[in-house]
Amino acid sequence: MARPANPNLQGALIEAGRLEFATKGLAEARIEDITRRAGVSKGAFYLHFESKEAMFEHIARDFVDGLLRVMNCFDSLQTLEPRELVPAILNCDDQVSEYLWEHRPALRIVMEGLPSTACSGLGDQFVGALESYMRATIVRHKETMEVFSPDTDPDVAALLLTGAIVMFCRRIVRSDDKPDFRKSSIALRKILYGGMFRPEVGRALLDALQAQEAHS
Amino acid sequence: MARPANPNLQGALIEAGRLEFATKGLAEARIEDITRRAGVSKGAFYLHFESKEAMFEHIARDFVDGLLRVMNCFDSLQTLEPRELVPAILNCDDQVSEYLWEHRPALRIVMEGLPSTACSGLGDQFVGALESYMRATIVRHKETMEVFSPDTDPDVAALLLTGAIVMFCRRIVRSDDKPDFRKSSIALRKILYGGMFRPEVGRALLDALQAQEAHS
DNA sequence: CTAGTTTCTGACCGGCGAGTCATTGACTCG
DNA sequence: CGAGTCAATGACTCGCCGGTCAGAAACTAG
Numbered sequence: 001m002a003r004p005a006n007p008n009l010q011g012a013l014i015e016a017g018r019l020e021f022a023t024k025g026l027a028e029a030r031i032e033d034i035t036r037r038a039g040v041s042k043g044a045f046y047l048h049f050e051s052k053e054a055m056f057e058h059i060a061r062d063f064v065d066g067l068l069r070v071m072n073c074f075d076s077l078q079t080l081e082p083r084e085l086v087p088a089i090l091n092c093d094d095q096v097s098e099y100l101w102e103h104r105p106a107l108r109i110v111m112e113g114l115p116s117t118a119c120s121g122l123g124d125q126f127v128g129a130l131e132s133y134m135r136a137t138i139v140r141h142k143e144t145m146e147v148f149s150p151d152t153d154p155d156v157a158a159l160l161l162t163g164a165i166v167m168f169c170r171r172i173v174r175s176d177d178k179p180d181f182r183k184s185s186i187a188l189r190k191i192l193y194g195g196m197f198r199p200e201v202g203r204a205l206l207d208a209l210q211a212q213e214a215h216s
Numbered sequence: 217m218a219r220p221a222n223p224n225l226q227g228a229l230i231e232a233g234r235l236e237f238a239t240k241g242l243a244e245a246r247i248e249d250i251t252r253r254a255g256v257s258k259g260a261f262y263l264h265f266e267s268k269e270a271m272f273e274h275i276a277r278d279f280v281d282g283l284l285r286v287m288n289c290f291d292s293l294q295t296l297e298p299r300e301l302v303p304a305i306l307n308c309d310d311q312v313s314e315y316l317w318e319h320r321p322a323l324r325i326v327m328e329g330l331p332s333t334a335c336s337g338l339g340d341q342f343v344g345a346l347e348s349y350m351r352a353t354i355v356r357h358k359e360t361m362e363v364f365s366p367d368t369d370p371d372v373a374a375l376l377l378t379g380a381i382v383m384f385c386r387r388i389v390r391s392d393d394k395p396d397f398r399k400s401s402i403a404l405r406k407i408l409y410g411g412m413f414r415p416e417v418g419r420a421l422l423d424a425l426q427a428q429e430a431h432s
Numbered sequence: 433c434t435a436g437t438t439t440c441t442g443a444c445c446g447g448c449g450a451g452t453c454a455t456t457g458a459c460t461c462g
Numbered sequence: 463c464g465a466g467t468c469a470a471t472g473a474c475t476c477g478c479c480g481g482t483c484a485g486a487a488a489c490t491a492g
Binding site for chain 4: 002003004005006009040041042043044047
């Protein structure tokens with residue numbers, strides 16, 4: 001029973017924060033720049049966020065949660081036959097790439113290290129989450145699908161995959177227009193599958209990748 | 217002909233700076249903390265460095281220059297027979313790992329992103345330098361050595377290798393005691409060689425890796 | 433020892449920006 | 463319409479820290 005709050009304010013602030021943090025980082029971003037970009041006064045910021053760091057963490061957490069949700073699509077791969085596998089994998093790759101591309105400012109925020117006390121090692125946490133997700137997925141697939149060659153160490157495979165993702169993220173953050181994710185993803189998987197999978201499975205998947213490559 | 221300057225002062229400052237920057241980052245590190253750690257007064261800092269940023273850049277550049285120098289050992293691989301190759305490669309891996317381990321504080325500094333204006337994208341520059349170094353090496357080896365399978369794209373191979381290195385750097389920065397680099401390096405190369413090299417070469421190198429693995 | 437020179441010290445200054453809060457004014461209800 | 467409520471404002475405060483510089487200290491030459 002009084003002046004109602006502007007329902008878009010928090011959203012506008014967060015969007016402005018994403019952009020400011022993405023270009024300047026936590027330390028260099030100024031609250032007044034964020035609020036100016038959102039078209040409100042400085043005081044309004046503190047109606048929605050405890051502090052600059054709180055907003056930063058909010059944005060980062062949001063992004064990582066969303067990403068992990070999207071990445072769940074890899075779980076559905078377990079039930080597939082090898083022949084259906086390649087298109088399904090590439091589809092997952094597309095979804096993840098799309099999410100990353102859509103959320104570039106937040107991605108950029110998260111990719112920076114930040115060893116400060118407040119939001120200690122955000123980039124680290126991000127990469128760590130990716131890596132353990134990849135490892136878990138690989139272990140599960142290794143148990144249920146019999147495609148991995150038996151001496152492929154899930155830790156090492158996870159490291160390689162995560163490293164590749166990190167490099168992709170880097171490219172996404174840096175480039176101004178959308179790269180051809182599909183192409184890169186095929187090229188990468190060709191190398192990885194040749195090295196990680198049982199020879200017969202690897203060869204089959206490689207052929208399937210080749211077919212997809214010609215197709216697109 | 218007057219009071220002689222303390223010859224260790226600059227070195228002590230740099231060492232202190234490395235440690236402070238490594239734990240707190242550029243923005244959070246305080247000049248007084250650096251000088252206190254070095255056992256000198258605040259003013260002494262400005263006898264040797266223009267500003268905080270200048271010292272930061274100095275430390276980072278030093279580290280990257282040294283790393284690229286160490287990585288030149290990969291150049292000598294071109295003249296080797298496939299049979300001698302694996303021990304030589306692992307030897308190079310050891311040298312690089314050793315350098316990274318020795319310079320952990322500086323590595324940590326460089327791994328953080330820093331989108332600020334002053335030292336824009338230090339981590340980015342570092343990874344970029346690594347990637348283009350890897351790409352150049354791969355291209356050269358591809359021309360002269362005939363081990364790569366013809367459809368291995370140097371860009372993609374460089375991306376994978378660089379990603380792996382970045383993940384290694386991350387592990388080095390995080391761990392308190394020295395990881396077993398040799399073991400990880402063998403496991404990684406097993407996967408990569410299976411996927412990137414001509415089948416006959418790949419198999420030979422894989423066997424050699426297996427032998428090295430048993431040996432250590 | 434003294435004068436001259438350079439290193440090193442640390443109290444001080446100034447600017448900057450996070451966070452505050454008295455005030456304004458938009459809105460609701462009766 | 464007027465009283466009451468709460469969102470929103472932005473001038474202000476305050477602490478912090480990068481950077482300075484007058485002076486003390488350390489040393490040398492003669």
